[in-house]
Amino acid sequence: MAQVDQYAEKLVPNVHETGRDVAPTPPPTLQKPRRFWEKLGLYNMAVLLLGTVAVGIALAFLFFIWGAATHSQRSFPELWSSIVEKKWATRVVTLSSVLIRIATAAQLGVFAAILAALILEQVGVATEDLPLVSMIRCLNSGPHSLALSVVNSFFTKALFPYSLLIVLAILNAFALQFTSTILLTDFGDTNVVMETTRKNITFGLNRNVATGINPKGINTYGGLDYWKTGPAIYQRFAEFKENGSQTEDYVDTGKTLRGFPPHYMDSDRYHLRDYSGPMTVVDTRVICVKPTVSNVSVNVDPSQDDPTIKANFNWKSSIPNLEANKADQGKGFDINCTLPTAGNYDIKKDWQISLCSIGVDVARLLGGIISDDRDADYPLGKTSANLFLNATGSRRDWINAFGNDTQMERADTAKPLWTHFTRSNVTIDFSLCFINPLPASYEVEVSSPDDGIDSSILWDPATATFNTTWIRHMYGATKEHYTIEDRGQLRLENKANWTTSGVQQVWNITTDEFIWDTLSRYDYAAAHSFDDMAGVGVGLTTMFTSGSLPDYSVHRTHAAVFQDIIQKTGNPAVALQALTTILLQMAYYDFLSEYDVSAPAKWKTSAILNIPNQWKAFGVVLGLLVVHFTLVITAVRLFLARTEMSLLGNAWQAVSQVVSADTAGVLHEGATTTDREVRGTMKQSGVADGKVRIAKSVASGRMEATAVRQRYGATYSAPVGQV
Structure with a gap:
């Protein structure tokens, strides 16, 4: 070593x-x-x-x-x-x-x-x-x-x-x-569009052509009043819309076709991206005119619950897409409606506004989804005329203002769409609107790039009012213009000829379009065109105030939605259009589980999946x-x-x-x-x-x-x- x-x-x-x-x-x-x-x-x-x-x-x-x-x-x-x-x-x-x-x-x-x-x-x-x-x-x-x-x-x-x-x-x-x-x-978590589903889907009630009723005896008319019932949810729908027009004398929402997806599950509707198959479609176009009103008188009989107002009205004949009844247009139309006066339970910010049913033979809307001259019982079609009355003052104010003198005087204003009358400290405005939904089932194609939503109306305890913001947005009842996709709705593809796309022509199926009768309050007990003013019966009046009598009232959610639309837009046409759509949807989805006719359909829905x-x-x-x-x-x-x-x-x-x-x-x-x-x-x-x-x-x-x-x-x- x-x-x-x-x-x-x-x-x-x-x-x-x-x-x-x-x-x-x-x-x-x-x-x-x-x-x-x-x-x-x-x-x-x-x-x-x-x-x-x-x-x-x-x-x-x-x-x-x-x-x-x-x-x-x-x-x-x-x-x-x-x-x-x-x-x-x-x-x-x-x-x-x-x-x-x-x-x-x-x-x-x-x-x-x-x-x-x-x-x-x-x-x-x-x-x-x-x-x-x-x-x-x-x-x-x-x-x-x-x-x-x-x-x-x-x-x-x-x-x-x-x-x-x-x-x-x-x-x-x-x-x-x-x-x-x-x-x-x-x-x-990512929203993914899934594969196409292909199957038959039920979409309506069968109707016996000979008897005109459902073979299974399903009664669509008994025990129902959707005006007095609020919807649990406001369903997503498909829409095709053309641009409207407006002047000082009238407003036209434009052709607005709305379809109701026949899917039973709520999630299937708001996840729906593409659909091709049968669907019930309604024409929710509304035209409102500024009427020419004369011979206005008010009945303030203290023995009556509410004062009534009688008048003769007409409108300019040059309004596009509106054809008047030529037999009556020269002498006008007489009305007798209940006045919407303030009650003890009315919300102070509410307008005292009501809707008085005039009838279905006053005028005809033109350019609808299909021709409306096929029913012999309705030679002028089924266009419904409705008179909006917007008043101020309580019942006592009206009694004090008139006494033995029942005449009102017109006040000239630049207010569009409304004809204004006043006396003492009470006023009333008139606007006349026309609508003809013509519900029917067709073979349709709809699509959406995004999911939508079925919304519910929210109660705000801080203000003790309903928050209707999203509801108004869904139905396009806002001053601002939003696209169909911005509103979370499906886009309905328009057809050159809707008649040839009807389910009867495509699949030889006849359905009962019962949802039309949801709007029957408009036409019930309507009376007009009497030569004797005193002989005009009181038309059915629907009031959108919280303190109105039960005979005239609507569900508080309907009133809240209507009030917010009319106050924020000043447009009675979009208010009536939204209300009509809601009522028709309620009727359609109420019977969804009982539908007994089906046809082939295909659709795509989205799902939330955990993917890259x-x-x-x-x-x-x-x-x-x-x-x-x-x-x-x-x-x-x-x-x-x-x-x-x-x-x-x-x-x-x-x-x-x-x-x-x-x-x-x-x-x-x-x-x-x-x-x-x-x-x-x-x-x-x-x-x-x-x-x-x-x-x-x-x-x-x-x-x-x-x-x-x-x-x-x-x-x-x-x-x-x-x-």
Whole structure:
């Protein structure tokens, strides 16, 4: 051991062949040339090839999930739909992540074996780490075990490039273990349009053509008054609308066709995106005119509940899309209506407004959804005339204002649509409106780019009033103009000829369009065109004030919606249009579960699904895989170019190359001791301070572990453990 101290020893770089002051050894054996697959080994090549294929398959599935999710608002493959509908998207991500982790881990085992070969042949390792590093070439244990073996000389100049590769591989492998967790951060709840549903759908009640009634005896007329019942929800509907027009003398909402989706579940309606099939459609166009009113008189008989007003009215004949009854237009039309006076329970901000039914033979709306001249009982069609009366003053005010004199005088105002009369401290305004819904069932096409909503009216306890903002928005009853989509409604496709699209023409089905009778309060007990003013019966009056008598009142939610519309827009046409739509919807959906006629339909709905809604995490994982394959490819290229003595996966070679004259003493010592004890002995003898590499021995011709040291400036080899 005393000889060790007299040598100044250090590693001589880039020395592959050395001579030793030892006795000659047997003649060197010839090395057989090896091709690249022999150097890598078939197993390692299979790991590299199949691992790449496995990662490619996993990425293809992941790209499929992400890519289809990007286009889920328009179209998507059937396979993707099945996966996300069954909520398997996260499972696909998990399984793909497992495949990626297994494949990359196996490839990193080959990477570690390659790095071990490069280090042993190009740089060398500490003598104490030689056995493990040599065995790593056939164990495929991963870069972490290699890092522990080379830590003693981790940052030396010769080893640093390989150390950097090892550190990058370990960090990248660690990150890839969280592939699934990383990818799932791209997931979020997303509205997805699902596949098309094709099935028959019920949409109405059958009507016997001969008897005019439902064969199953379903009574649609008994015990119902939708005017006095508020809707639980305000349903989404389909709409086609043309631009309206307005002057000082009239307002026309324009043709406004509204269809009621025949879906039983509320969620199906507000998730509906496309629909083709049968649907009940109504024409909710309203035209209101500023009437010419004369002979106005008021009856304030204290024995009556409310004062009544009689008058003769007419309007200009040049209003577009409105045809007057030519037989009556010359002398006008007489009315007798109840006045809407303020009561004890009226909300102070409410207008004292009522709707007086005039009848169905006053005028005809033109340009409707279908021709309205098919019913012999209604030679002028079914256009309903309704007179709005907007008054001020209580019942007592009206009694005091008139007494024995019953005449009122017209007051000239610039107020559009309303004709104004006044006396003393009471006033009244008139506006005459026409509507003809003509409900019928047709084959339709509707669509929407977004979900809608079935809304409910909200009570505001702070103001003790109903909040009707969203309801008015839904029905387009606002001063501001919003598109059909902005209002959350479906867009109804217009047809050049609606008659040919009727269910009777398309499917030979006759339905009972009973919802028309929902509006019968307009026409009930209406009377007009009497020559004798005193002979005019009092028309049915509907009041939209909270304190009105039961005979005249409507449900408080109807009154709230109507009041807010008329006050905020000043437009009686849109107020009547919204109210009519609500009443018709209530009747239609009230009987929905009892409908007994069906026809083929197809539709698409959306659903909230947990799918990828961004590409950030996917990009991170893709970047990690790029780093992984860059490291593996770099290692393979270096291995094939810079190694000559390592055949990966061969255990006998890994063991045999460790055995040499330089390692004989250490091997002898290690036969009966632990690694820790061997390291202790090596440190005491100074052997642990040297480096060992695999090189071709000049003396033996073997590829073996060789320690190269320098003494007095000359290169020489001292047997490890025997110096």
